[in-house]
Amino acid sequence: MRGTRTSRRASALVIVIWTVAIAATIVAGLQIATYRQAVLGNEALARVQARWAARAGLETMIAIMEWHTGNPDPDDALAMINELDDNAIGDLETGSYDIRHFLDDVEYVGPMDEHAKANINLLSSNDLLNIPDMTPDVAGAITDWRDADEEQSMIGAEKSYYANRGLGYEPRNGNLRSFAELELVAGVWPEYIRGEDWNLNGRLDSNEDDGEQSWPEDKADGILDAGWSSILTSFSRTSPNGASGEPRLNLKVATAEDVTERTGISAPQAAALLQYAQTPNARLESLLTTPLSLLGSGNTPAQPQGGTTGGGRTNRSSGGRSTGGTGVAQAGPGDLDANALGRVLNECSLQEFTRPLPGKININTVSGRVLRDVFDMNPKLVDTLLSRRDARPTGLTSVADILEIPGMTREVLAPLAKHLDVQSFVFTVSSVGRSSTGGTECEILATVDRSTLPAQILSYREP
Numbered sequence: 001m002r003g004t005r006t007s008r009r010a011s012a013l014v015i016v017i018w019t020v021a022i023a024a025t026i027v028a029g030l031q032i033a034t035y036r037q038a039v040l041g042n043e044a045l046a047r048v049q050a051r052w053a054a055r056a057g058l059e060t061m062i063a064i065m066e067w068h069t070g071n072p073d074p075d076d077a078l079a080m081i082n083e084l085d086d087n088a089i090g091d092l093e094t095g096s097y098d099i100r101h102f103l104d105d106v107e108y109v110g111p112m113d114e115h116a117k118a119n120i121n122l123l124s125s126n127d128l129l130n131i132p133d134m135t136p137d138v139a140g141a142i143t144d145w146r147d148a149d150e151e152q153s154m155i156g157a158e159k160s161y162y163a164n165r166g167l168g169y170e171p172r173n174g175n176l177r178s179f180a181e182l183e184l185v186a187g188v189w190p191e192y193i194r195g196e197d198w199n200l201n202g203r204l205d206s207n208e209d210d211g212e213q214s215w216p217e218d219k220a221d222g223i224l225d226a227g228w229s230s231i232l233t234s235f236s237r238t239s240p241n242g243a244s245g246e247p248r249l250n251l252k253v254a255t256a257e258d259v260t261e262r263t264g265i266s267a268p269q270a271a272a273l274l275q276y277a278q279t280p281n282a283r284l285e286s287l288l289t290t291p292l293s294l295l296g297s298g299n300t301p302a303q304p305q306g307g308t309t310g311g312g313r314t315n316r317s318s319g320g321r322s323t324g325g326t327g328v329a330q331a332g333p334g335d336l337d338a339n340a341l342g343r344v345l346n347e348c349s350l351q352e353f354t355r356p357l358p359g360k361i362n363i364n365t366v367s368g369r370v371l372r373d374v375f376d377m378n379p380k381l382v383d384t385l386l387s388r389r390d391a392r393p394t395g396l397t398s399v400a401d402i403l404e405i406p407g408m409t410r411e412v413l414a415p416l417a418k419h420l421d422v423q424s425f426v427f428t429v430s431s432v433g434r435s436s437t438g439g440t441e442c443e444i445l446a447t448v449d450r451s452t453l454p455a456q457i458l459s460y461r462e463p
Contacts, residue, residue, distance in 0.1 A: 046440035054433030057097030077395035085110035115362035157186035195227030236359030239451035242347035251277035285417035342398025
């Protein structure tokens with residue numbers, strides 16, 4: 001009997017031990033599963049925090065843009081840009097955001113101003129040929145891609161070229177809608193467009209500064225070489241509103257009273273301006289190079305020499321101050337002084353804005369590389385322009401202010417004037433959010449157009 005009892009006790013002890021072991025295993029498994037779920041939960045929470053921190057940065061930029069669109073300051077061309085930069089880094093309760101970009105090999109805090117680059121939809125064939133690594137056949141193909149006809153230029157590419165190669169698409173026969181679309185054009189390689197900035201976000205990512213460790217190939221020098229994307233854009237737009245925030249006055253249909261009230265110029269000046277507005281091929285930028293009295297009398301304004309910007313590396317102009325006048329403070333009752341000319345350029349137009357139009361470069365933010373490499377300006381003149389511009393706390397408030405730059409002659413300005421403005425309406429925001437839980441990061445990349453209210457998001461990505 002005693003042996004039987006002992007055996008039973010031993011069996012019970014074994015069962016208890018196994019039960020405890022199994023329970024311990026189950027508890028350990030539950031602990032591991034719970035820990036893993038907690039880790040995953042924390043990671044998910046961190047991703048959400050980082051994403052919404054990035055979104056907060058984007059929304060902050062949009063709010064500032066919209067406020068300045070509704071409340072413009074004509075006397076401070078940099079008011080909005082300075083406020084954008086001042087609020088480009090922010091701390092939140094659950095994270096932070098950081099907005100920055102590269103321009104001319106320098107990293108700046110704030111969103112990328114698309115008007116600091118040249119809009120490829122406005123560039124002539126001669127302008128395109130100035131771009132580094134551009135060849136005549138590619139320039140012709142870009143022109144053929146944009147124009148509305150099917151007539152192939154001498155060494156370009158039209159519909160038949162793409163069809164014969166089975167590419168599955170054809171030229172748009174209209175303006176490029178995104179810069180990446182340029183990669184579809186015959187002869188264009190992604191390396192030309194993107195350089196080291198393979199995701200086209202305008203900022204130096206870790207994989208773009210590590211040499212041969214990861215794609216893309218880069219120099220690991222702490223500088224972003226963004227190829228053509230650093231000097232060209234397709235996003236910039238022209239606003240239907242003037243610097244005052246009011247809709248631009250269309251001189252084709254305006255009265256002399258309208259012009260006088262809006263710009264403050266005299267009645268004879270308004271009459272001369274309206275007379276010129278009715279002439280074929282009238283351009284407001286011609287006022288920068290030809291006195292109003294000559295334009296209003298039907299004289300032909302100064303034309304570009306040699307099809308490119310004077311004063312460039314080829315020395316097509318003297319680069320000195322013009323002796324023939326600049327269209328400012330000319331003798332004669334019909335001519336405009338610098339202030340009046342600035343108001344006319346800022347508030348008037350020669351067309352109705354029925355659809356968005358490609359934007360001009362902002363001389364307050366334009367890259368020196370754009371002026372040198374796209375418009376072939378003399379490097380010394382570019383340096384002078386940038387230094388004089390940057391010395392003004394409020395920036396250049398009118399394109400007419402550029403006439404005060406030493407070395408800016410009529411020949412230099414004539415081909416460039418049609419590309420110039422003093423306002424920016426489209427910005428690309430690369431907002432990187434960082435979670436306070438674990439430091440997880442998330443980027444939101446959006447291009448915002450503030451030319452009308454409410455602001456419009458032209459593109460949105462979460463790389």
